[in-house]
Amino acid sequence: MAVFACTGCGAVLTAPVSRVALPVHAHHRHGHTLLPPLMEPGTYAVDQEPSGPPWLPWSEARTDEAETRGFFAPVDVLPMGPPGEVVVAPGDSRGTVLIPERCDGCCMGLDGRDGPNLACAQCGQEVATRIDDCSLWQAVRFVPHAVHRHSAAVPVPCATGWATPPGQSRGAPPVGPSGAWSPLWEAAAGAALAHLLVVSAGMSVEVPGGLAAHIFGRSLDALLPKGPPVKRAALAGPGLPAPDSTPDIALVPRHPQTGEAWRPPGTSDTVPVEAGVWTRLAFPREGLPVPAAGGMPDGVFRDDPLPPHPWELFRPDPEVLLHTLARLPAVRQPWLREIYDRVRGNPYGHPFQ
Structure with a gap:
């Protein structure tokens, strides 16, 4: 596991977290309501895509410039922020304060349109963007150059290969x-x-x-x-x-x-x-929705x-x-x-x- 600390003063800014893959719905908007956190508690992911302002309209971007940033077809605007943001659940962030002049949003919360809106509570350095507006998955995104990673004292098994089938975690029902x-x-x-x-x-x-x-x-x-x-x-x-x-x-x-x-x-x-x-x-x-009494044979499924x-x-x-x-x-x-x-x-x- 790891914790992330401020590069300015060394203050710890996250709880211990372990790395997972960035969910495919990280850039997905849904509905017009408050959504739950993007990341599971105790996890973090690294977003390899450029993210955040400044924004460059597609009409003003050169083809080679867009492809360098990983865009091969037209989009409304190119995010010109740095790649490599560290993404955690809001509940796993520590030691930050809001930057009031950057707390804009569309409706119910913050959408990060103006860039980092969280500062280190100890030294004041801009460190992250909190996102929690309606239709957006809630997250705290740490600026790559504002934090560095430290190993945490809590060891976790290294999750590589396919020794553990993904079937052990069935995910959300359809x-x-x-x-x-x-x-x-x-x-x-x-x-x-x-x-x-x-x-x-x-x-x-x-x-x-x-x-x-x-x-x-x-x-x-x-x-x-x-x-x-x-x-x-x-x-x-x-x-x-x-x-x-x-x-x-x-x-x-x-x-x-x-x-x-x-x-x-x-x-x-x-x-x-x-x-x-x-x-x-x-x-x-x-599997069986409720415990079965009486020794129900393997492979028999109930319909209640x-x-x-x-x-x-x-x-x-x-x-x-x-x-x-x-x-x-x-x-x-x-x-x-x-x-x-x-x-x-x-x-x-x-x-x-």
Whole structure:
């Protein structure tokens, strides 16, 4: 584990935290309400993308300048802040005070539009940006040059490789109690769909039946040509048997700690999927909702209470799709750029309405 301290005076600015992969919904907006923290308590992630002001309008940016900052398709504005922000849950920050003149937001809180709004309480150096406005996942983002990392006294196991299957943590369920699809699933699907489009090479893609078909099928049918030639996608990862034949595309889990995609044997193109989402796609059956008495046999599932069912068609989040595609060099290919421009021009049309 680690703690982060101010580079100006050495004051500790976080609780002990362990590193995990940045969630795919880190740049995702949702609804018009207060959202929970982006990061789980006791964790941190490093955002490798440039972030925050100053902002450069796309019309004023040179192509080489945009690509140097990791943008390969038009966006509204380029963030010209530094990459490498350290992201923690607000409850894991320590020893900071608000900078009152930088506490702007759109509605219910702070959105970080003016840059760092937290200073070190001990020396006054600008150290971080707190974000907690409506539609934004709450987070504290530490400026890379304002903090340095120290090892904490609490040891944690090194989380590398796939010795522990991602199935041990099932993540958020796809459908909430209200019958609405989970925004975490919509964001994860938007990111995975971007990679699916890239490896499709502009051809039709056939995805596995069941939940995976609900998540990806309608969007792929709308965005890619119909009919042959067809690329076949299949789920692959820890705990799944090897397929009878190598699929063209493997839907694989993204390691929750390292962010690395599982690599299947063979030569399939891979599409990383958030580990919790992948697990529910690969192992769709839930365990018993209540303890069973009387020695119920293995593999027998009760139907009380019934699992929630969605009241609307699933839609991958178009903003996450565009955010991911714009940062993949493949989007410069004419056929994929056409899809990008089409979705950007009507992000809430079919199949995203």
